[in-house]
Amino acid sequence: MGKKPPLSGSHATTLALKKLATEKEVVRRKLVVTAKKLRRKATQLAATAREKERVRRKLVVTAKKLKISHETLEKKVFERTKDLEQMKAKDEAILASIGDGLVATDKDGRILMTNKAFERLLGWKESEVRGKFLSGVIPMVDSDGKIILQPRHSLKDISATVNGASGSTLFYKKKDETSFPVAMTVAPIFIGKELMGAVNVFRDITKEKEIDKARSEFMAIASHQLRTPLTAIRWALSSLKRENLPDNLKKLVHTAHETSTQMAVTIRRMLMISYLEESATEPEMVEMNLKAVLEKVVRLHDAHRLRNGLEIEVRCPQDLVAETDEQLLIEILDNLLSNAYKYTPKGGKVKLTAALQGMMIRIDVADTGYGIPKEEQRKIPKKFFRASNIASPAASGTGIGLYMVYNIVRLIGGTISFVSQENKGTTFTLLFPS
Amino acid sequence: MSKHVLIAEDDALLADMMGKILSKKNVRVTITYNGQEALEALEALEKDVPDVVLLDVLMPVLDGHGVLKVIRERHVNCPVIVISNMSDKMTKEKCRQMNVQDYFVKNDMDDEALWPAIEKYLR
Numbered sequence: 439m440g441k442k443p444p445l446s447g448s449h450a451t452t453l454a455l456k457k458l459a460t461e462k463e464v465v466r467r468k469l470v471v472t473a474k475k476l477r478r479k480a481t482q483l484a485a486t487a488r489e490k491e492r493v494r495r496k497l498v499v500t501a502k503k504l505k506i507s508h509e510t511l512e513k514k515v516f517e518r519t520k521d522l523e524q525m526k527a528k529d530e531a532i533l534a535s536i537g538d539g540l541v542a543t544d545k546d547g548r549i550l551m552t553n554k555a556f557e558r559l560l561g562w563k564e565s566e567v568r569g570k571f572l573s574g575v576i577p578m579v580d581s582d583g584k585i586i587l588q589p590r591h592s593l594k595d596i597s598a599t600v601n602g603a604s605g606s607t608l609f610y611k612k613k614d615e616t617s618f619p620v621a622m623t624v625a626p627i628f629i630g631k632e633l634m635g636a637v638n639v640f641r642d643i644t645k646e647k648e649i650d651k652a653r654s655e656f657m658a659i660a661s662h663q664l665r666t667p668l669t670a671i672r673w674a675l676s677s678l679k680r681e682n683l684p685d686n687l688k689k690l691v692h693t694a695h696e697t698s699t700q701m702a703v704t705i706r707r708m709l710m711i712s713y714l715e716e717s718a719t720e721p722e723m724v725e726m727n728l729k730a731v732l733e734k735v736v737r738l739h740d741a742h743r744l745r746n747g748l749e750i751e752v753r754c755p756q757d758l759v760a761e762t763d764e765q766l767l768i769e770i771l772d773n774l775l776s777n778a779y780k781y782t783p784k785g786g787k788v789k790l791t792a793a794l795q796g797m798m799i800r801i802d803v804a805d806t807g808y809g810i811p812k813e814e815q816r817k818i819p820k821k822f823f824r825a826s827n828i829a830s831p832a833a834s835g836t837g838i839g840l841y842m843v844y845n846i847v848r849l850i851g852g853t854i855s856f857v858s859q860e861n862k863g864t865t866f867t868l869l870f871p872s
Numbered sequence: 873m874s875k876h877v878l879i880a881e882d883d884a885l886l887a888d889m890m891g892k893i894l895s896k897k898n899v900r901v902t903i904t905y906n907g908q909e910a911l912e913a914l915e916a917l918e919k920d921v922p923d924v925v926l927l928d929v930l931m932p933v934l935d936g937h938g939v940l941k942v943i944r945e946r947h948v949n950c951p952v953i954v955i956s957n958m959s960d961k962m963t964k965e966k967c968r969q970m971n972v973q974d975y976f977v978k979n980d981m982d983d984e985a986l987w988p989a990i991e992k993y994l995r
Contacts, residue, residue, distance in 0.1 A: 667883070669886060673886060
């Protein structure tokens with residue numbers, strides 16, 4: 439290319455102006471773009487601000503709601519706490535008001551809580567014993583002061599009144615080392631199916647024991663005072679009976695002797711009941727030939743039987759051996775047989791049957807007598823009960839015999855039942871361990 | 873010499889009746905009405921030790937247990953038969969420990985049963 443001709447002055451200016459205009463245009467365009475960008479940004483910012491405002495408002499509302507919820511919750515918690523405190527106070531007041539001593543332990547036997555009566559009866563404050571082993575703090579002793587060990591492993595099985603091995607009295611030792619007789623009930627505490635511990639409710643039975651003792655002493659003295667003159671009367675009448683007396687006197691003496699004998703039996707039974715009720719009698723197990731015992735009882739009542747024109751049949755294997763308290767068994771059979779004779783009309787029959795039934799001995803005393811009216815059968819063996827149908831036709835009775843029999847049967851670990859039909863007869867069935 | 877029985881029984885009617893029953897059987901009888909009298913009688917009898925002692929338990933002044941104790945100290949082998957109103961096991965056991973030959977409850981006995989009960993000790 440040829441050399442450019444030099445520019446004239448105006449041309450250069452034009453060029454410069456053109457260039458300037460171009461540059462201006464570039465800047466303008468840039469500005470337009472920037473302005474667009476800015477507008478967009480501004481729009482975005484406005485939207486954000488709006489969003490922020492929305493969220494803020496929401497937050498304010500939520501905060502207000504939360505505040506209300508919080509206040510309600512606080513109020514509810516307060517109310518529930520108050521309720522619970524009232525309930526607790528009520529429970530505590532109830533526990534405190536129980537006249538009997540109460541102690542709850544965990545499953546290891548550590549004391550969880552006690553009540554006021556516990557503190558009063560034993561002299562220990564709850565704060566002194568909480569967390570300690572119950573058996574360590576309050577030893578259980580027998581009447582000789584010997585400590586009775588309380589098995590802890592059997593807690594699950596506890597659910598009944600606790601007594602000594604043979605119904606003997608248990609004592610609790612107080613803080614001051616003195617002791618008092620207690621009656622107690624121990625029960626397991628379950629939450630759901632889980633064993634949590636045990637609760638023991640006990641009371642001081644000193645007064646009851648004193649009354650029992652006084653009663654027992656009274657019975658012993660009274661029975662002795664009654665028995666002694668009665669024995670003399672009986673012996674005197676018995677020897678008079680053998681004297682050569684006119685018939686009318688003989689009959690009188692005979693009746694007097696029988697009556698005094700009956701009275702001696704009644705006194706013996708009353709004394710026996712008193713001993714049974716006090717659990718003062720313990721069976722003395724001995725081996726015996728049952729047939730010999732049955733025959734002995736039958737012999738005791740032979741005079742009565744012959745007088746009433748009754749037949750007796752005894753069925754018992756010759757070699758049947760029983761191990762029980764002979765005196766108590768005789769007392770049972772003596773009563774049943776005497777009742778059978780008493781309540782069977784002339785010409786009737788009484789059957790005494792004994793046999794081994796598994797591990798038990800079964801004795802049936804069956805008569806063909808008046809029977810016990812159906813509606814009155816459930817009253818047996820109530821003390822002093824006598825069936826209405828025998829009050830007039832049959833001999834005298836006190837209504838303590840069967841009551842005593844049922845008590846004795848329990849004592850020798852047996853059971854007794856009967857079936858009876860009016861004017862057909864009664865069968866008593868005795869079952870006891872052989 | 874005929875056989876000799878010492879009776880210690882505070883019920884006079886009963887004691888006398890026992891005496892009468894035994895006298896009829898040609899037995900010599902010494903009757904006392906409490907434990908103390910029984911011991912004094914034993915003392916007085918010296919060598920004429922009774923063949924049998926019939927002893928009550930509950931008696932005034934000195935009871936049967938007290939009499940038994942002295943008898944067992946002085947006349948170890950003298951047969952003692954207790955005839956008492958006490959039918960409880962404790963009293964019976966206490967007597968048994970003092971080696972009484974027999975124990976009868978008055979309530980279960982009568983005059984006819986007395987002689988058969990002691991006859992064997994008088995043979």
